[in-house]
Amino acid sequence: MFNYNFQWRPVWRSLPDLFEASLVTLQVAALAIVLGILVGLVLALVRMNMRGPARWIATAWVELARNTPVLFQLFFFGFGLGAFGWHLTPFTIVLVGLTFNSAGYLAENFRGGFNAIPDTQLRAARSLGMTAWQAYTRVVIPQVFRLVYHPITNQMVWAVLMSSLGMLVGFRELSGETQFLASRSYRIFEYFAVTAVIYFVIVKIILLVSRLLAMRLFRY
Amino acid sequence: MIEIRDLHKYFGDLHVLKGIDLDVQKGEVLSIIGASGSGKSTLLYCINALEPIQKGRVVVDGTDVHAKGTDINRLRQKLGMVFQQWNSFPHLTALENVALAPRIVKGKPKAEARDIASEQLRRVGLSDKINVYPSALSGGQQQRLAIARALAMEPEYMLFDEATSALDPELVGEVLDTMRLLAEEGMTMICVTHEMGFARDVSDRIAYFHQGVMEEIGPPQQLFGNPHSENTRKFLAKVR
Numbered sequence: 001m002f003n004y005n006f007q008w009r010p011v012w013r014s015l016p017d018l019f020e021a022s023l024v025t026l027q028v029a030a031l032a033i034v035l036g037i038l039v040g041l042v043l044a045l046v047r048m049n050m051r052g053p054a055r056w057i058a059t060a061w062v063e064l065a066r067n068t069p070v071l072f073q074l075f076f077f078g079f080g081l082g083a084f085g086w087h088l089t090p091f092t093i094v095l096v097g098l099t100f101n102s103a104g105y106l107a108e109n110f111r112g113g114f115n116a117i118p119d120t121q122l123r124a125a126r127s128l129g130m131t132a133w134q135a136y137t138r139v140v141i142p143q144v145f146r147l148v149y150h151p152i153t154n155q156m157v158w159a160v161l162m163s164s165l166g167m168l169v170g171f172r173e174l175s176g177e178t179q180f181l182a183s184r185s186y187r188i189f190e191y192f193a194v195t196a197v198i199y200f201v202i203v204k205i206i207l208l209v210s211r212l213l214a215m216r217l218f219r220y
Numbered sequence: 221m222i223e224i225r226d227l228h229k230y231f232g233d234l235h236v237l238k239g240i241d242l243d244v245q246k247g248e249v250l251s252i253i254g255a256s257g258s259g260k261s262t263l264l265y266c267i268n269a270l271e272p273i274q275k276g277r278v279v280v281d282g283t284d285v286h287a288k289g290t291d292i293n294r295l296r297q298k299l300g301m302v303f304q305q306w307n308s309f310p311h312l313t314a315l316e317n318v319a320l321a322p323r324i325v326k327g328k329p330k331a332e333a334r335d336i337a338s339e340q341l342r343r344v345g346l347s348d349k350i351n352v353y354p355s356a357l358s359g360g361q362q363q364r365l366a367i368a369r370a371l372a373m374e375p376e377y378m379l380f381d382e383a384t385s386a387l388d389p390e391l392v393g394e395v396l397d398t399m400r401l402l403a404e405e406g407m408t409m410i411c412v413t414h415e416m417g418f419a420r421d422v423s424d425r426i427a428y429f430h431q432g433v434m435e436e437i438g439p440p441q442q443l444f445g446n447p448h449s450e451n452t453r454k455f456l457a458k459v460r
Contacts, residue, residue, distance in 0.1 A: 123270055124307035128321035128373055129297040138324060142311045220311055220353040
């Protein structure tokens with residue numbers, strides 16, 4: 001009844017390749033989060049403070065990013081733009097796709113964060129002679145950052161896991177590499193089982209680092 | 221000197237200040253009393269342009285506060301403000317709270333800003349709380365921190381917006397004592413307050429605001445002893 005013979009040796013031999021691919025995964029996810037934070041912050045500020053086309057674009061961005069499958073978003077930047085003759089490399093497709101997605105989610109987190117900071121903080125800062133820029137960067141945003149810190153961590157985890165969709169647009173990150181190696185040796189189950197463990201460990205490391213960093217950053 | 225001429229302020233259709241005329245001399249302590257919604261806090265916000273005005277003028281040392289082209293950030297350095305909700309910056313220690321504006325607004329070197337800050341914290345009696353975050357301070361201590369933060373900019377005027385209204389009764393005294401100290405040092409102060417005892421003891425003049433109008437202004441003895449206006453009389457009868 002159960003006569004599958006596990007063969008792990010090919011997997012062990014490929015571990016260096018898998019670790020290298022893990023770094024690619026981490027790289028694209030980390031870049032997407034850094035860009036996502038910057039773009040998400042801008043989207044949130046535009047949605048809160050502006051009117052007209054800028055606000056419509058920001059709102060459309062957030063709505064699309066949050067309410068359509070990530071896979072479709074990747075396909076759009078891969079095959080969708082390809083149809084118009086705009087060909088991005090697999091790395092860029094995944095980076096742009098994940099940035100688009102994280103920016104949408106983070107924008108809403110930022111918006112919630114900003115709304116949680118009383119207006120009076122801004123007033124107090126301005127009453128000391130700070131410019132609006134100084135008041136935001138020195139007083140308001142540092143407080144917002146603490147509120148969105150854990151959501152950002154979650155988004156980072158999400159980006160690592162979602163980057164596996166990269167394999168469907170030909171990107172050789174951890175999943176793409178796993179599929180490539182697995183199809184060469186036909187040890188599909190073994191390869192993906194080990195890769196699942198690698199993902200699990202990566203996520204646990206991210207959570208640990210995030211927690212240690214929080215202890216250093218937020219002493220109040 | 222602060223000169224206010226025919227100041228009108230609306231919130232939408234609501235006419236909050238209906239033509240205020242008021243001069244505050246250097247070194248004077250003026251208290252503003254009146255019921256909630258009488259416009260007294262709004263007046264303070266109009267003096268340092270945290271609120272725009274619809275008509276009239278506010279002139280501080282010859283500078284028209286609301287004129288186009290006025291460098292409001294520079295002007296606000298002269299006008300320290302203390303709020304009802306003390307608004308300490310929760311992510312900064314007491315020292316950092318006070319040192320921030322001297323450093324980034326006035327461009328003082330870090331070490332000098334810290335010296336200024338610890339000096340002001342000493343002045344309000346918080347020397348032992350320098351490295352404490354606001355969450356570990358009582359309301360009264362946070363309000364004194366807010367006073368130190370405003371003083372660190374070396375303002376020429378201090379505006380107090382119901383500085384003790386949000387405090388537990390037992391903490392009011394320490395804040396009032398700090399304000400008294402400032403008054404004795406000759407600071408020009410405008411205090412919107414519900415503390416009648418403080419207003420009587422410390423003020424040179426007291427103004428009574430009623431429904432957006434400055435109903436009456438005069439020395440404490442006159443306002444408390446022999447108010448001219450019927451509304452003032454009624455108000456004082458209620459609060460005493």
